[in-house]
Amino acid sequence: MFSFTFPATIRYRRYCVLTSLCLLVSMPTTAQSLITLNANGHSAAAVSLQYAEPVRLAHVISDSLKQRTMTETPYWLGSSLSTTTEPQTKSVLIKQLTQLSQQHRDDASASESFANTAQWLQQHIKTQRLPVTIDIDKARLNKKDNPLLSGNYQLLLANRPTSVTIIGAIEKPLSIKWQPRIAAKDYLDHVMPIDIAANSTVTVIQPDGVMQQHPIAYWNNNHNDIAPGAIIYLGYQSLFHDYSDLNHAISSMLINRTL
Incomplete structure (x- = not known):
């Protein structure tokens, strides 16, 4: 596993979570990070998490858990962070x-x-999976498991x-x-x-x-x-x-x- 970081280039310190309920927080027009989230596994409709600046993975996972309606803890071993495009090969x-x-x-x-x-x-095979561990505890405790995200991603909190x-x-x-x-x-x-x-x-x-x-x-x-x-x-x-x-x-x- 490796971690990756991107330089923060936007000064804003606010983020916005967009869901089907259209919960809006004031933010710049263009998001620095856009996460397509499946908080309840692939069986549920996806929502979007938008951030005005690069954001740490632990922050994204924490926000994602708030969107999860399943009573069971996510199956961390099968949860994943991916790009939004298919593998080139x-x-x-x-x-x-x-x-x-x-x-x-x-x-x-x-x-x-x-x-x-x-x-x-x-x-x-729809997206390219990134070599990042998805686990809220590991992301909070280990820097290498808490990369800075900037761009478009897909996050899946899997069910067992x-x-x-x-x-x-x-x-x-x-x-x-x-x-x-x-x-x-x-x-x-x-x-x-x-x-x-x-x-x-x-x-x-x-x-x-x-x-x-x-x-x-x-x-x-x-x-x-x-x-x-x-x-x-x-x-x-x-x-x-x-x-x-x-x-x-x-x-x-x-x-x-x-x-």
Whole structure:
């Protein structure tokens, strides 16, 4: 994780919160920071937080909690701060997966896997997630977790999910009920890998965007916890094609998924 700061260039010390109730506070016409907020998870309508000057993340989270109507504490591990635009490499990756689907028309399972992975990424990756921890206590206590924000962002206060997602070298992405103390290998027992699926490790993207390698073979089996809302990416592997760059591109793109 890294923190980032922007120089304060506006003298105003006031901020404004705009909600569906149109609560207005006097402020300059142009906001220095605009946060599109999902305080109750993606299921609820977004509101806008506008600030007349660069603002610390802890301040934004505090304001966001006031907009949250859910009784449960936010699922901090899955809460996220993102840009308002898609990752620049998304379209290139979608095109590559589409081409691979067409090239593997003689292998229906591989062709469908590439096409379905492309479709899932197209539907679920909408913004670029920033490597910032979203946790009110950490933001208040640690400077590196309390960056100065200036510009447009999206903030999600997530609700605790009940499933994990498996994607990659299977016929199509699948959501499976999360269970405590269940490893990646156990989740994979519920899916049918295609012939060109990796068989020794999978990439797990935890809900906070942290990427991990989890063993799944009998000879390297070692338990690693998987949190609710994680993604298990089963990579593509073949004797005739080098999919290492593709696997890296897909797993790196999956970091941008928000709950």
